[in-house]
Amino acid sequence: MRSGNAGGGALKAPPVGLLQRKGVLGFLFTLPADIILLLLLAYPFVLGIWLSFTNTIIGRSGSFVGLENYIDLFHSDVFWLTAFNTVLYTVVAVFFKLILGFGLAIVLNKDFKGKGLIRAIVLLPWIVPTALSTIAFWWIFDSNFSCISWLLMHLGLMSHPIDFLGSPVNARISVIIVNIWRGIPFFTIGLMAGLQTINQTLYEAADIDGATPWVKFKSITLPLIMPLLAVITTFSIIWTFADFQLIWIMTRGGPDNATHIFGTFSFQRAIAGGHLGEGAAISAFIFPVLFISVVITSKFLKREA
Amino acid sequence: MSERKKKEGKKVSRRDFIKKSAAGLAGAGLATLSMDSLFQWNPALAAEVKAPTFKLEKNPVVKVLRWSGFVKSDEQIWNANTKKWEKETGGKVVTEYLSWEDVRSKAAMEASVGAGHDIVLGWYDDPHLYPDKLLDVSDVATYLGKKYGGWYPVCEMYGKLYGTDKWIALPIGSAGICINYRVSWVKEAGYEKLPSDIEGFIKCCKKLKAKGHPTGFALGHAVGDGNTWTHWWLWSFGGKAVEKDGKTIAINSKETLQALDAAKELYETMIPGVASWLDPHNNKAFLSGQISVTSNGNSIFYASRKKFPEINKDLMTMNFPVGPVGHPAELSMISQAFIFKHTPVPNAAKHYLTFMFEKAQYGKWESETWGYITQTLKDYYNLPAWKKDPRITPYRDCVKRMLWNGYAGPLGPASAAAMSEYVIVDMFADVCVGGKSPKAAAAAAERKLKKFYR
Numbered sequence: 001m002r003s004g005n006a007g008g009g010a011l012k013a014p015p016v017g018l019l020q021r022k023g024v025l026g027f028l029f030t031l032p033a034d035i036i037l038l039l040l041l042a043y044p045f046v047l048g049i050w051l052s053f054t055n056t057i058i059g060r061s062g063s064f065v066g067l068e069n070y071i072d073l074f075h076s077d078v079f080w081l082t083a084f085n086t087v088l089y090t091v092v093a094v095f096f097k098l099i100l101g102f103g104l105a106i107v108l109n110k111d112f113k114g115k116g117l118i119r120a121i122v123l124l125p126w127i128v129p130t131a132l133s134t135i136a137f138w139w140i141f142d143s144n145f146s147c148i149s150w151l152l153m154h155l156g157l158m159s160h161p162i163d164f165l166g167s168p169v170n171a172r173i174s175v176i177i178v179n180i181w182r183g184i185p186f187f188t189i190g191l192m193a194g195l196q197t198i199n200q201t202l203y204e205a206a207d208i209d210g211a212t213p214w215v216k217f218k219s220i221t222l223p224l225i226m227p228l229l230a231v232i233t234t235f236s237i238i239w240t241f242a243d244f245q246l247i248w249i250m251t252r253g254g255p256d257n258a259t260h261i262f263g264t265f266s267f268q269r270a271i272a273g274g275h276l277g278e279g280a281a282i283s284a285f286i287f288p289v290l291f292i293s294v295v296i297t298s299k300f301l302k303r304e305a
Numbered sequence: 306m307s308e309r310k311k312k313e314g315k316k317v318s319r320r321d322f323i324k325k326s327a328a329g330l331a332g333a334g335l336a337t338l339s340m341d342s343l344f345q346w347n348p349a350l351a352a353e354v355k356a357p358t359f360k361l362e363k364n365p366v367v368k369v370l371r372w373s374g375f376v377k378s379d380e381q382i383w384n385a386n387t388k389k390w391e392k393e394t395g396g397k398v399v400t401e402y403l404s405w406e407d408v409r410s411k412a413a414m415e416a417s418v419g420a421g422h423d424i425v426l427g428w429y430d431d432p433h434l435y436p437d438k439l440l441d442v443s444d445v446a447t448y449l450g451k452k453y454g455g456w457y458p459v460c461e462m463y464g465k466l467y468g469t470d471k472w473i474a475l476p477i478g479s480a481g482i483c484i485n486y487r488v489s490w491v492k493e494a495g496y497e498k499l500p501s502d503i504e505g506f507i508k509c510c511k512k513l514k515a516k517g518h519p520t521g522f523a524l525g526h527a528v529g530d531g532n533t534w535t536h537w538w539l540w541s542f543g544g545k546a547v548e549k550d551g552k553t554i555a556i557n558s559k560e561t562l563q564a565l566d567a568a569k570e571l572y573e574t575m576i577p578g579v580a581s582w583l584d585p586h587n588n589k590a591f592l593s594g595q596i597s598v599t600s601n602g603n604s605i606f607y608a609s610r611k612k613f614p615e616i617n618k619d620l621m622t623m624n625f626p627v628g629p630v631g632h633p634a635e636l637s638m639i640s641q642a643f644i645f646k647h648t649p650v651p652n653a654a655k656h657y658l659t660f661m662f663e664k665a666q667y668g669k670w671e672s673e674t675w676g677y678i679t680q681t682l683k684d685y686y687n688l689p690a691w692k693k694d695p696r697i698t699p700y701r702d703c704v705k706r707m708l709w710n711g712y713a714g715p716l717g718p719a720s721a722a723a724m725s726e727y728v729i730v731d732m733f734a735d736v737c738v739g740g741k742s743p744k745a746a747a748a749a750a751e752r753k754l755k756k757f758y759r
Contacts, residue, residue, distance in 0.1 A: 059416035059435020126346030143578025252526035272725035
């Protein structure tokens with residue numbers, strides 16, 4: 001249609017309302033979420049970082065002390081033990097969650113009778129509230145009433161109960177086991193979803209070429225699942241590194257600070273002990289590790305893309 | 306017994322009281338002792354003590370945060386007393402019950418933000434972490450002290466702002482801790498009853514272990530049981546965390562080393578696994594017949610009454626044995642009621658607390674808790690309920706015999722931090738479980754304490 005204009009030029013486009021402008025509507029849609037993130041995430045985070053540079057105590061505002069809290073932590077035996085515990089807890093737990101979760105995902109990806117029910121059961125550790133499942137494990141690992149010790153003693157395999165949570169080494173192993181038990185479903189279900197997106201014709205072609213299961217896994221499954229695996233692993237690292245309730249319920253960081261991680265140590269120092277500034281400084285050590293995990297993962301993902 | 310004899314039995318001359326108190330206090334290193342606690346209690350005079358008058362706010366709603374009762378009757382009686390106050394005043398009380406550890410965190414947050422409950426029943430050093438956020442309750446404390454025979458000296462340490470006569474909290478009761486033991490097993494070990502001195506106590510525990518009846522004391526991060534017994538042990542040998550000045554760290558001393566050596570001996574008599582024990586563990590172990598001796602509040606007796614009658618028949622309690630220091634030096638958990646300055650109903654809050662401390666209310670409340678709450682005002686020592694059962698009676702002495710957290714220094718952020726980080730508990734665990742030498746363990750504890758007390 002020819003636009004009519006006595007002046008002979010093209011018709012001016014009608015003015016665009018504010019809500020139709022590019023970007024404005026999108027911004028408005030994300031605004032509620034942005035406000036929530038700002039108030040409940042960004043603000044507490046920045047406040048926490050600020051507190052870590054002060055000598056604030058519960059009920060009393062503090063003054064700026066620079067890096068004093070951090071310097072004190074570097075000189076604290078308990079801090080270094082906590083750092084060691086946190087890294088050990090995260091590395092070991094995530095490693096086993098990954099291996100076992102991946103293996104379970106491959107098994108559950110196959111077609112077999114009752115797979116729906118089995119998949120639902122596998123998800124249970126993840127669904128049950130952490131506090132409840134941890135209390136159950138607290139009983140299972142009790143130094144006097146453990147059902148595991150009871151069974152082993154009744155079978156004549158042991159003469160006395162296992163001290164699951166009383167020795168530093170045993171306590172670390174016990175809390176890691178509980179974390180692995182709880183976290184396997186996250187890897188399993190996530191990776192299973194990823195496995196189902198892999199084109200089956202690739203496997204068929206590999207079968208024709210006589211590829212072994214290991215070759216198929218190494219050359220087809222792993223490369224194609226890697227981006228998802230990286231994302232899931234990053235989330236698991238973040239959640240494991242920043243864990244709190246599992247350790248707090250089972251050991252309160254004991255025995256003798258052998259299971260303290262940054263979250264529990266920070267809580268103990270800040271809330272139970274009242275030293276908010278120092279507690280904030282401890283929790284600030286969680287951030288760099290998580291930030292590095294996210295950066296590495298996102299770089300990895302960009303490369304894959 | 307005639308009324309006159311009863312009064313004379315109770316009457317202690319001011320000179321005798323001062324002498325005995327001075328001896329005990331010199332040993333305990335207490336610096337402050339108010340004239341109120343030397344007041345000679347006389348019921349007739351007490352009746353004349355006038356309660357402070359509070360002009361209640363219009364339609365007051367008092368919000369109270371307190372710990373969940375350790376025994377069922379605690380909350381029932383507390384709520385009934387609260388309803389009485391509401392009926393008499395027309396006010397309203399909204400009580401929130403939380404687990405005792407959660408009360409402390411929540412109170413701390415409310416102090417930080419300046420909003421929330423009006424009254425909190427906290428624990429230990431809580432009021433001393435945020436004293437400037439709390440209402441002065443000296444009027445209530447002075448009145449209650451005069452009327453009910455005075456506060457125990459340790460209550461003045463807990464209730465008053467250090468170095469002043471200003472009360473910032475009212476110690477409402479102690480979840481007292483005593484030794485619980487199996488009578489038949491102690492007899493089997495060759496003793497009529499558990500010795501009341503530490504040296505004899507250790508010997509008896511060794512014999513109990515030899516007979517297949519180990520003891521059990523928490524060496525894990527048990528907030529209540531772990532802290533109370535280790536502090537008792539340390540103080541009984543003359544050891545302490547800090548000097549009276551609140552700055553000089555005193556933990557690395559020969560007395561502490563003696564305490565650690567003796568603790569190692571006691572540890573040899575314990576059941577395996579105590580390093581993982583939190584607060585419920587010793588209850589379970591005792592009630593299942595796995596241990597012969599432990600330290601605990603009266604919950605073991607209370608639970609055994611109906612559920613474990615065989616254990617109940619064989620159970621006896623006693624106050625902590627006395628160590629080389631020569632006098633009781635115990636730690637029990639103590640709860641304090643304090644009022645935040647941010648309250649819109651300060652008069653109603655004070656009136657409510659005064660009411661709850663009066664004999665008609667407090668007497669009933671304490672009597673029905675089966676020895677779980679030990680009184681902080683001396684008059685309540687004579688409540689008939691303490692004689693209800695011989696296993697309850699020792700608990701009435703807990704506050705009388707105890708020192709305060711952070712002894713011999715002041716209560717405050719440093720003492721709170723030291724307890725929350727289990728400095729003393731871990732020192733004992735280092736030696737008993739970790740195999741560290743007493744010297745190394747004491748040195749490690751000293752480093753930690755120096756950080757808190759600088």
